[in-house]
Amino acid sequence: MGHALPPQPLDVDRLIDDRRTRIIVCCGSGGVGKTTTAAALGLRAAERGRNVVVLTVDPARRLAQSMGLTSLDNTPRLVPGVGPPAADTGQHATWQDGTARAGSLHAMMLDMKRTFDEIVEAHADPDRAAQILANPFYQSLSSGFSGTQEYMAMEKLGQLRRADEWDLIVVDTPPSRSALDFLDAPQRLGRFLDGRLLRLLVAPAKFGGRAGLRMLNAGFGVVTGIVTKILGGQMLKDVQTFVSAMDTMFGGFRERAEYTYRLLRAPGTAFLVIAAPEPDALREASYFVERLAQEGMPLAGLILNRVHRSPAAGLSAARSLAAAEMLQAAGSSSRPAPGRAAEGRAGQQNGSHALAIAALRLHAERMQLTASERRLAEHFTAAHPLVPVAEIPAQPDDVHDLAGLRAIGTAFGGE
Amino acid sequence: MQATPGAGRIGHTGMTCYVHADSLHCVGTRDTDWEGVRLHVVTGKGGTGKTTVAGALALALASGGKRILLIEVEGRQGIAQLFDVPPLPYEERKVAVAPATDGRPGGDVFALVAEAESALLEYLEMFYNLRHAGTALTKLGVMDFATTIAPGLRDVLLTGKAAEAVRRKESGSPVYDAVVMDAPPTGRIGRFLNVASEVSGVARAGPIRGHADTVQKVIRSPETAVHFVTVLEEMPVQETLDGIAELRGLGGGGIQIGWIMVNMTRQLELPEDQLRAAADGSLDAGELSVGLKAAGLEDSQVLATYLVAELVEQARTDAGQQVQRRRLDDVRQPCYELPMITDGMDLGGLYRLAAALRAQGAA
Numbered sequence: 001m002g003h004a005l006p007p008q009p010l011d012v013d014r015l016i017d018d019r020r021t022r023i024i025v026c027c028g029s030g031g032v033g034k035t036t037t038a039a040a041l042g043l044r045a046a047e048r049g050r051n052v053v054v055l056t057v058d059p060a061r062r063l064a065q066s067m068g069l070t071s072l073d074n075t076p077r078l079v080p081g082v083g084p085p086a087a088d089t090g091q092h093a094t095w096q097d098g099t100a101r102a103g104s105l106h107a108m109m110l111d112m113k114r115t116f117d118e119i120v121e122a123h124a125d126p127d128r129a130a131q132i133l134a135n136p137f138y139q140s141l142s143s144g145f146s147g148t149q150e151y152m153a154m155e156k157l158g159q160l161r162r163a164d165e166w167d168l169i170v171v172d173t174p175p176s177r178s179a180l181d182f183l184d185a186p187q188r189l190g191r192f193l194d195g196r197l198l199r200l201l202v203a204p205a206k207f208g209g210r211a212g213l214r215m216l217n218a219g220f221g222v223v224t225g226i227v228t229k230i231l232g233g234q235m236l237k238d239v240q241t242f243v244s245a246m247d248t249m250f251g252g253f254r255e256r257a258e259y260t261y262r263l264l265r266a267p268g269t270a271f272l273v274i275a276a277p278e279p280d281a282l283r284e285a286s287y288f289v290e291r292l293a294q295e296g297m298p299l300a301g302l303i304l305n306r307v308h309r310s311p312a313a314g315l316s317a318a319r320s321l322a323a324a325e326m327l328q329a330a331g332s333s334s335r336p337a338p339g340r341a342a343e344g345r346a347g348q349q350n351g352s353h354a355l356a357i358a359a360l361r362l363h364a365e366r367m368q369l370t371a372s373e374r375r376l377a378e379h380f381t382a383a384h385p386l387v388p389v390a391e392i393p394a395q396p397d398d399v400h401d402l403a404g405l406r407a408i409g410t411a412f413g414g415e
Numbered sequence: 416m417q418a419t420p421g422a423g424r425i426g427h428t429g430m431t432c433y434v435h436a437d438s439l440h441c442v443g444t445r446d447t448d449w450e451g452v453r454l455h456v457v458t459g460k461g462g463t464g465k466t467t468v469a470g471a472l473a474l475a476l477a478s479g480g481k482r483i484l485l486i487e488v489e490g491r492q493g494i495a496q497l498f499d500v501p502p503l504p505y506e507e508r509k510v511a512v513a514p515a516t517d518g519r520p521g522g523d524v525f526a527l528v529a530e531a532e533s534a535l536l537e538y539l540e541m542f543y544n545l546r547h548a549g550t551a552l553t554k555l556g557v558m559d560f561a562t563t564i565a566p567g568l569r570d571v572l573l574t575g576k577a578a579e580a581v582r583r584k585e586s587g588s589p590v591y592d593a594v595v596m597d598a599p600p601t602g603r604i605g606r607f608l609n610v611a612s613e614v615s616g617v618a619r620a621g622p623i624r625g626h627a628d629t630v631q632k633v634i635r636s637p638e639t640a641v642h643f644v645t646v647l648e649e650m651p652v653q654e655t656l657d658g659i660a661e662l663r664g665l666g667g668g669g670i671q672i673g674w675i676m677v678n679m680t681r682q683l684e685l686p687e688d689q690l691r692a693a694a695d696g697s698l699d700a701g702e703l704s705v706g707l708k709a710a711g712l713e714d715s716q717v718l719a720t721y722l723v724a725e726l727v728e729q730a731r732t733d734a735g736q737q738v739q740r741r742r743l744d745d746v747r748q749p750c751y752e753l754p755m756i757t758d759g760m761d762l763g764g765l766y767r768l769a770a771a772l773r774a775q776g777a778a
Contacts, residue, residue, distance in 0.1 A: 030600055031462025031651075060650065140617065144566035175461070175602060185563075192564050197556040234619045276462060279760065280493060312721035315712070323710035330709070355698075356706025358685045359722040362729055365681070365757040372759035396731045398649045 007381040010301035010388035012412035016045035019095065019167060021270055023157070023263070024300070027173045027182055028274035029284035033305040035063055036399055036408065037274050037392075038172035042105055043067075043402065044409030045168055046082050049101025053160060056172040057110045057153055064107075066401050072109035076160075079105040081402055106166065110174075112152040116142040119155065123252070124245075132245045137238035149174045150185035154260035161263060180291055183261075190257035198243055270300040273387075275380075277307055277373035282380050289384050301388035302380070303412075307373060308394050310366050317367035324360035327353045452640045454581045454633065455595045455673065458604040458658065459644030460651040464678045466493040467760060468644045468753065469597040470524075471768035472676075475778040477513035477522030478769075481592040484580050485510070485526045488573045489599060494526045499762055505533040507580075514766065516773075525591070527580070531562035534572040542622065567606075567613030571627045574610055578633040601643065601654040605661040608634055608641065608670055640673030645743070647677060647736035652743060659746050674777065675748050677740075679755040683729055693730030698723050751775045 015021055026038045035058040042054035053076045056063070064072045067079045082105045094100055120138075121129045132138050142148060153174055160169050173182040192198070263269065271292055275285040285302060292299045331353050381389065392411045399405055455472060459465035466487075473485040484507060487494045492502045498510040503526055513522040535558070536549050552558045561568050583590045599607045606613055611624075611631040618624045633639060641662060645655040655675060662670045683690060692698045704719035712718060743750060753771055756764035772778060 029461055030602075031460050060653075062649070062653075140566060144613070145564055146566065146569070147564055175600070188559060188563060192556060192560055195556045197560055200555060235617050278462065279496065280466070280491070281462065283491075283496070310721075311724055312718055315718065319712075323707070323712055327706060327710045353706045353709065354684075354686065355689055355703050356710060358683055358689075359703055359726050360707075360710070362683065362725055363722055365755075366725060368757040368759075372757070375759065396728045397735060 005381070005385065007302075007377075007385070007387065007389040010303070010390035012041070012044075012303075012390055013048070015270060015300050016041065016050060016168065017048060019050075020268055021168065022268035023161065023169045023171065023270070025171045025173065025182075025264065025269065025271045026274055027271060027288055029281050030175045032274050032276045032281045034058075034274045035060065035172045036405070037272075037303055037305065038170050039063060039067065039107070040399075040405045040408035041272075041412065042107070042168075042170045043079075043082065043405045044412055045170070046079075046103040046105035047406075047409075049095065049103045050168045051104050051166050052168045052170060053106040053108065053166040054170045054172070055108055055110060055153070055156060055160065057149065057174040058172060059109060062398075062400070064109075066399050066405060067105075067107055068402065069107065072107055074108060074111035074114045076106035076108040076166075079107055079402075110149070110153050110156055112149045113142045115152040115156055116148065128245055132242065135238060135242045135245065137235065137242045138246075141242075145189065147181075147185035147189035150182050151189045151257060153182070154186045155256060158256070158260045158263060180287060183264075183291065183295070186257040187254070187261065190254035193253040198239065265295070265297050267298075270298055272300050273302045274305060275302060276305050277376050279376060282376050286380060286383060289387055299387065301390065302384075304377060304389055304391045306394040307377075307391045308366060308369050310363065310370055312363060313367070313370070315363060315367075317364040317371070320360045320364040320367065324357045324364065327357050327360070331357075451637055452671075452673065453589075453591075453593045454577060454639040455593060456598045456604075456608065456634075456639065456641040457595060457644060457676075458598045458601050458641060459676075459678075460601050460654045463644045463646050463651050464753075464760075465600070465644045466491075466497060466597050467765065467768065468642075468676050468678055469595050470494065470497045471753070471765055471772055472642070472777065473524045473595040474511060474513050474765065474769035475772040476593050476595065477511075477524050478516060478519060478773060478778065479522060480520040481513075481522040482590070483522065483524050484591045484594045485524055486577050486580065486594060486596045487526070487528045488577075488596065490528065490530060492528065493597065494528070497760075497765065498524075498526070503528045505530050511762075513769070516770075527576075529573050529576040531569045531572045532558060534576050535561055538572065538575070538626070565614075565617045567610060567615075567627070568617065568623065570607050571610045571614055571623065571630060574608065574634060575626060575630045578630045581633060581638065598641075601658040604641070604658055605665065608662070609665055610634070635670055637671060640671045642673040642676055643748075644676045644678055646679050647739040649735075649739065652739045656742065656746060659748065672748055675743055675746075675750045676753060677743070677750055678753045680736075680752045681729075681733075681755040683726070683733055685726075690730060690733070693723075693726045694734045696727050698726060751777055 015024070024041065026034050026041070028034050035056050038054055038056060042052045046052045056072065061071065064070065068081055069077055069079065082103065117133060120132050124132060150173075153171070157169065157171055160166065264271075273285045273288050273292075275281040289299060289302070377389070377391075381387070390412060392408060395404075395407070397404070399408070455469075455476070457465055457469040457472060459468070469485060473483045477483045485494055487503075494510065495501060495503050500508075500510050503510075505528060507525045507527045509523055510526040511524040513524065515521040539549075549558070552561075562572070563569065577594055577596050580591055580594045581589075598604060611627045614623060614627045618627070643655045643658060645651045659672055662672055683693070685693065689698065700716075700719045700723045703723060704715045707715035707718055707722070751772060752775070753768050756767065758764075
């Protein structure tokens with residue numbers, strides 16, 4: 001195997017400066033800094049002149065606070081203190097067509113139950129809506145079913161896109177078992193809601209007579225039997241009431257899921273896969289990259305967060321450790337016999353070397369860490385040589401304010 | 416051993432004490448000793464090394480001739496990667512041997528990738544002799560519904576599998592001395608373990624409900640403990656605190672909270688005054704430069720400014736970590752520290768972490 005080629009650099013600024021980019025989806029496994037990345041990206045785009053809304057699913061209060069908001073809810077809120085493009089960044093004050101580059105940033109947090117309730121309210125008359133909202137099966141579906149959060153995130157994305165009030169939507173995907181759930185769960189839930197099972201549970205006899213399903217006839221009695229046995233009769237009653245009340249909406253769930261799925265493949269959508277230089281996160285990133293390619297969804301690139309670097313990369317881990325060991329050995333051999341005066345001097349002597357020893361050991365560890373991160377990144381690039389990569393250095397402090405988010409944004413710009 | 420010097424158990428009956436860097440924890444245990452724990456549920460925020468710690472714990476528990484089962488429930492094949500073996504099927508397989516130490520014999524770690532669909536089929540077969548209903552169930556969407564959509568059902572099937580392994584016996588004695596579960600992340604752990612109430616949305620009566628109640632009993636017994644893996648950063652610590660509060664708030668017998676496993680710790684070995692100087696950026700590069708020169712390194716002055724920058728950054732990180740450590744102290748749970756493995760996590764690193772856990776009295 002030859003030496004690994006470096007990946008193409010990912011030009012985040014070019015992506016957000018391109019006004020044809022209307023949706024950016026940030027995906028990746030949990031704990032890689034997805035939400036913070038989405039917020040930093042939104043802020044940078046806003047300060048470069050875009051009208052941005054960030055849709056997050058992460059209830060972390062700290063992030064809301066870092067954007068100057070006490071909390072985030074299901075309605076986009078204007079983030080105060082977002083500046084216009086600074087004159088010294090060399091940015092033009094206007095877009096090419098002459099309009100002013102006056103950006104803004106809104107942020108919101110998905111409330112899946114509220115979003116679901118709103119769909120019901122929009123599609124049913126008040127009486128029927130009230131009936132649905134009070135149904136135990138609906139309540140469980142809208143707040144606890146897995147896939148509901150992903151489905152509603154997609155639904156919200158579709159709503160924001162249709163509202164056309166923002167020219168860039170940055171989406172932070174829900175934390176789920178697998179990053180791929182974001183793509184699969186809405187369709188799975190849509191299939192379930194529109195599918196045979198619910199109808200079967202409601203009216204097995206009628207359903208069993210349908211053409212094309214006769215081959216399964218013999219199994220029907222058994223299946224309804226099992227379902228009733230396993231889940232109990234009360235659930236069936238709730239489902240029946242739910243289905244008859246929702247009748248007008250049936251057939252619509254899968255369609256809605258498919259609408260947003262198509263939106264994700266449309267020009268103007270870009271996916272950013274977020275990862276940290278750790279085996280699990282990069283493995284998930286690989287799955288995602290492969291899946292996006294299969295689905296024909298546009299991948300802009302990989303953002304590799306929390307990358308460690310050293311300003312003294314010329315001093316290798318091995319040499320640094322060897323130097324530390326040498327100092328340590330010299331220190332202990334020159335230690336004089338116990339004695340008050342001598343001890344004071346030895347302490348001084350040892351003290352100065354202690355600093356160098358600690359620094360050299362720390363540097364050796366940093367170099368080892370850098371090397372193992374580099375290996376992981378190279379594995380990814382070897383498998384996906386065409387995926388552009390942006391590396392964001394590890395920040396020593398947690399992000400607490402817009403300045404912190406801005407600092408991450410600066411790293412996107414490769415500065 | 417990079418673990419905090421002096422860390423470990425200095426306990427006596429009914430009272431267990433742990434010492435670490437800057438605090439003394441004395442935690443009254445319940446009537447049972449930690450020795451009685453047979454189901455170890457390991458949770459943690461994404462990115463904290465939950466799977467790695469679960470693997471290290473399984474290895475640590477296996478030493479001394481024990482038989483341990485490590486269960487993965489999120490279908491990531493993380494265990495196979497960790498132990499460097501081919502992807503695991505829905506079947507218990509031996510993945511590692513714990514080393515013999517201090518005259519104690521080694522032990523065996525088995526692994527299982529628990530999977531909801533197979534568990535459901537197994538369940539149907541066991542109770543209804545209906546294994547062949549699988550195809551019809553899949554066609555009608557029942558399988559999808561039960562294993563991926565319905566709240567709680569999937570979790571009951573997975574926790575049920577772990578509970579079954581804990582209780583399984585062969586000729587009168589347990590097949591496994593303990594079961595370690597690489598559980599879902601902290602944000603979902605409360606719902607995952609609170610199975611009986613989570614399935615009530617879809618099963619208020621019937622055998623699933625009955626099964627859930629049985630599983631619940633195992634999870635809420637003194638035989639089960641939930642361990643939280645964290646790193647000393649604000650968000651993972653917050654999630655740990657929230658997760659502990661959530662489990663404590665579940666009531667009704669309660670779920671036993673085990674250890675906080677502080678992962679990837681690293682401490683600067685510097686005298687107090689120099690640590691402070693590093694943290695406020697007033698470290699003397701000249702003094703460092705003298706040391707570097709003594710070590711025969713060229714360009715010692717330039718190098719010193721670079722290394723000072725690294726020390727300052729690390730000292731700031733350390734200071735932030737101390738703040739997080741104090742927040743963890745407030746919940747008064749025993750803590751274990753796992754050193755940062757800087758040269759890439761592999762089997763060697765895993766054995767080092769297992770040794771660190773043993774040295775601190777986790778096994």
